[in-house]
Amino acid sequence: MEQIMNYVKPELIIVAVALYFLGMALKQAQAVKDKYIPLILGGVSIVLCAIWVLATSEVGTGQQAAMAVFTAVTQGILVAGLSNYVNQIIKQTQKTE
DSSP states (O other), X not given: OHHHHHHSOGXXXXXXXXXXXXXXXXXXXXXXXXXXXXXXXHHHHHHHHHHHHHHHSOOOSXXXXXXXXXXXXXXXXXXXXXXXXXXXXXXXXXXXX
8 A cells, every 4th residue: 555655646645535435336326337337437537637637737748748648547547546445455354254
């Protein structure tokens, strides 16, 4: 967990929390199959991270635009992974073996 946190921007931790609750809502609503929930959360995460990157960065050149896209995608994947990691920790600690 500590290694993941070294790469995730602190401002985006709230996105992981929101994704956790969104994933729980999707699972309870049974609107989509469970196997698609991680893909949906990954897409939502990338979009939210892209909004954050565009709001906090200056994108005037092609290089800056490429860096913004790269940052949005990598942060989105990391945040979605963090959300899934937290979900698995909660599930595993509730198991009785």
